Every structure is written in structure tokens, then in C-alpha cells.
Amino acid sequence: MAEGEGRVDQVRNDFGNQPKVSIISPDTLSFGPANPVELWLRPLALFPLHQEEMDSKSRMEGLARDECELHDWYYKEDKKVLCADRVGQMTKTYNDIDAVTRLLEEKERDLELAARIGQSLLKKNRTLTEQNDYLEIQVGQITEEVAQLHHELNLKDELLQFYTNAAEESEDESSSSPTGKKSKVETASGAFVSDTLQRKLKELEEENLSLRSEASHLKSETETYEEKEQQLVNDCVKELRLSSLQISTIAEELARKTEDASRQQEEITHLLSQIVDLQKKAKSYAVENEELSQHLMAAKDAQRQLTAE
Structure with a gap:
């Protein structure tokens, strides 16, 4: 017992x-x-x-x-x-292989979307850089033109001053010379020179005024281009910062999803190995059950014989 x-x-x-x-x-x-x-x-x-x-x-x-x-x-x-x-x-449903496959496909689509976003941002950044370079070239050219105009203006101012001084000297000489034919000739010559100088002076003043107006216009355009360039640079920096943040967020999410997928794949592999082991055990238990059933029948026969005795 x-x-x-x-x-x-x-x-x-x-x-x-x-x-x-x-x-x-x-x-x-x-x-x-x-x-x-x-x-x-x-x-x-x-x-x-x-x-x-x-x-x-x-x-x-x-x-x-x-x-x-x-x-x-x-x-x-x-x-x-x-x-x-x-x-x-x-x-x-949680450990379904199809569900895991769908999750991996979604992650691949997210990765492709992130790549497309990165390419579009790089293309836009390249375009903005080209525009910035073009504006810098334009500003350089305008600055050179302004410097050239200032140089011409200074030369014309010096020439005007020279003619003015010459006219004043000729008037002084005509007033101090003796009377007579020689004085009249000199007076007429001085008047002619004075009229010529007056016309030149008027033309130079008009040209000077035009140059000053053009210089002022170019200066205002230069300031406008500089403001646009600064705004463009600020926009580029802002977009690059936002793009970097988006790429970092997408990269972190992708890494997290990849890690989850790897962990789930390991769990699936482990569960499949357990299922295989259980199937083997189930087969062995079925064989053992058959043997036990045969032994049980023998035990029942022996029990009936003992009961009959």
C-alpha cells in the first residue's frame, strides 16, 4: 500500500x-x-x-x-x-505573426516618409542657399556701383570747384585791368567764359542731383535686399531647426518601433519553440496514454478475476 x-x-x-x-x-x-x-x-x-x-x-x-x-x-x-x-x-491576436508583419510594414512606410521629408527639406535648403548666393552677388554689384557713383560725384565736384575758382579769378582780373580795347576784349572774353561756366555749373548741378537721387535709390534698394536676405536666412535657420527636430523625433520613434518589433520577434520565436516542445510532449503523452489504457484494461481484467475469486 x-x-x-x-x-x-x-x-x-x-x-x-x-x-x-x-x-x-x-x-x-x-x-x-x-x-x-x-x-x-x-x-x-x-x-x-x-x-x-x-x-x-x-x-x-x-x-x-x-x-x-x-x-x-x-x-x-x-x-x-x-x-x-x-x-x-x-x-x-496580440502575438499573431500577421499583426507583427503589418506593424513592420507600417514602420517601413514611416521610414520611407521620413526619407522623403528629408529629401524635400534638403532640396528646399539647396534652393534657399542658391537664392541667398544670388542676392549676395546682387548686393556686391550694387555696392560697387554706388562706390563708382560716389567717385564720379567727387570728381565732378572738384571740376565744378575748379571752374568756379577760375571764373572768380577772371572777374577779378577784368575789374583791375586798364580801359580801352584790350579791356573790352577781356571783358567780353570773361563774360563768355562766365556764361560757359554758368551753363557747365548748371549741368553739373543737375547731374549731381540726379546722381544723388540715384545713389539714394540704390542705397534704399541695398537696404531692402539686405533685409530680405536677413529674413531669408532667418527663415532657413528656422526651417532647418524644425526639420532637425522632426527628423530626430522620427528617428527616435523608428528606433523605438524597431526595438519593439525585435522584442516581439523574439517572443514569437520563443513561443513557437514552446509550441513545438508542447506538440512533442503531446505526442509522447498520447503514446503513454495508449500504453496506460492497455495496462488499465489488464488491471481491470485482473480485478474482475480477483473479484470473481
């Missing part, structure tokens, strides 16, 4: 030490017949009857007690398997 109880504990420990899993697919596992009577009668072959050690009454009582214990134990184990099946059904 003690030996039979020891065998029950040994079988219970063997089944209790098997690895527990949280996900079992009911489509891939086959536990054989689910009849409670067959599950209740599986391991009786592990407890052979010892006719020399027990009489008929003690054998019947020990067998009934062992069968009750095994029935309770198989009921608990079957309940665990059913609970695991329900958990597997609830988590099947």
Missing part, C-alpha cells in the same frame, strides 16, 4: 515539474480523447497489484483510494489546461 502511494506521489511530481506556459493553441495540440473516464483511468498501470502482500479486501480499498486521488489530480490538471487555452485565445 505504501508503495502504491509512493508511485502516486512520483507521477504527480513528474507532471508537476513539467514547464508551464501561458499560451497554448488548441488548434496545434492534441491531447487524445477528452472523456473524463479515460482521463481518470490513465495512470493505473503504474500501480501493479501485489497479490502476495494484500488480501482481496485491502486491495479493493487501496485501489479505490488511489483512483479517487488520481481523479482529483487529473481534474485539476485538466482545468489548468482549459484555463491556459482561454488565455491563449485572448492573447492570440
Whole structure:
């Protein structure tokens, strides 16, 4: 009797030490017949009857007690398997390979979108840089023109001052010369020179005014171009900063999704290996169940023979 109880504990420990899993697919596992009577009668072959050690009454009582214990134990184990099946059904969608594949495709699309955004931003940055270079060239040319106009204006001012001084000197000489024919000629010559100088002076003043107006206009245009250039540079810097932030955010999200996908792939691989192990165990248990059923039939025949005796 003690030996039979020891065998029950040994079988219970063997089944209790098997690895527990949280996900079992009911489509891939086959536990054989689910009849409670067959599950209740599986391991009786592990407890052979010892006719020399027990009489008929003690054998019947020990067998009934062992069968009750095994029935309770198989009921608990079957309940665990059913609970695991329900958990597997609830988590099947989460660990579905198709869902993981769709997630990876979405991540690839996000990566392509980030690449397209980066290319468009680089193209726009290149265009803005070309515009900036063109504006810098224009500003340089306008600055050179303004400097040239200032130089011409200074030359004309010096020429005007020279003619003015010459006219004043000629007037002074004409006023201090003696009277007569020579004085009249000099006076007429001085008047002619004075008129000529007056016309030149008027032309130079008009040209000077025009040059000053043109210089003022060029200066205002230069300031406008400089303001536009500064605004363009500020816009480029702002867009580059925003683009850098967007690229950093997309890169972080992509890295996080890639890490999640890798972790889920590892979980899937682990679960598939567990499923393969469980299938192997299920096959071995089915073979063992068949053997136990045969031993049980032999035990029942022996029990009927003993009962008949």
C-alpha cells in the first residue's frame, strides 16, 4: 500500500515539474480523447497489484483510494489546461505573426516618409542657399556701383570747384585791368567764359542731383535686399531647426518601433519553440496514454478475476 502511494506521489511530481506556459493553441495540440473516464483511468498501470502482500479486501480499498486521488489530480490538471487555452485565445491576436508583419510594414512606410521629408527639406535648403548666393552677388554689384557713383560725384565736384575758382579769378582780373580795347576784349572774353561756366555749373548741378537721387535709390534698394536676405536666412535657420527636430523625433520613434518589433520577434520565436516542445510532449503523452489504457484494461481484467475469486 505504501508503495502504491509512493508511485502516486512520483507521477504527480513528474507532471508537476513539467514547464508551464501561458499560451497554448488548441488548434496545434492534441491531447487524445477528452472523456473524463479515460482521463481518470490513465495512470493505473503504474500501480501493479501485489497479490502476495494484500488480501482481496485491502486491495479493493487501496485501489479505490488511489483512483479517487488520481481523479482529483487529473481534474485539476485538466482545468489548468482549459484555463491556459482561454488565455491563449485572448492573447492570440496580440502575438499573431500577421499583426507583427503589418506593424513592420507600417514602420517601413514611416521610414520611407521620413526619407522623403528629408529629401524635400534638403532640396528646399539647396534652393534657399542658391537664392541667398544670388542676392549676395546682387548686393556686391550694387555696392560697387554706388562706390563708382560716389567717385564720379567727387570728381565732378572738384571740376565744378575748379571752374568756379577760375571764373572768380577772371572777374577779378577784368575789374583791375586798364580801359580801352584790350579791356573790352577781356571783358567780353570773361563774360563768355562766365556764361560757359554758368551753363557747365548748371549741368553739373543737375547731374549731381540726379546722381544723388540715384545713389539714394540704390542705397534704399541695398537696404531692402539686405533685409530680405536677413529674413531669408532667418527663415532657413528656422526651417532647418524644425526639420532637425522632426527628423530626430522620427528617428527616435523608428528606433523605438524597431526595438519593439525585435522584442516581439523574439517572443514569437520563443513561443513557437514552446509550441513545438508542447506538440512533442503531446505526442509522447498520447503514446503513454495508449500504453496506460492497455495496462488499465489488464488491471481491470485482473480485478474482475480477483473479484470473481
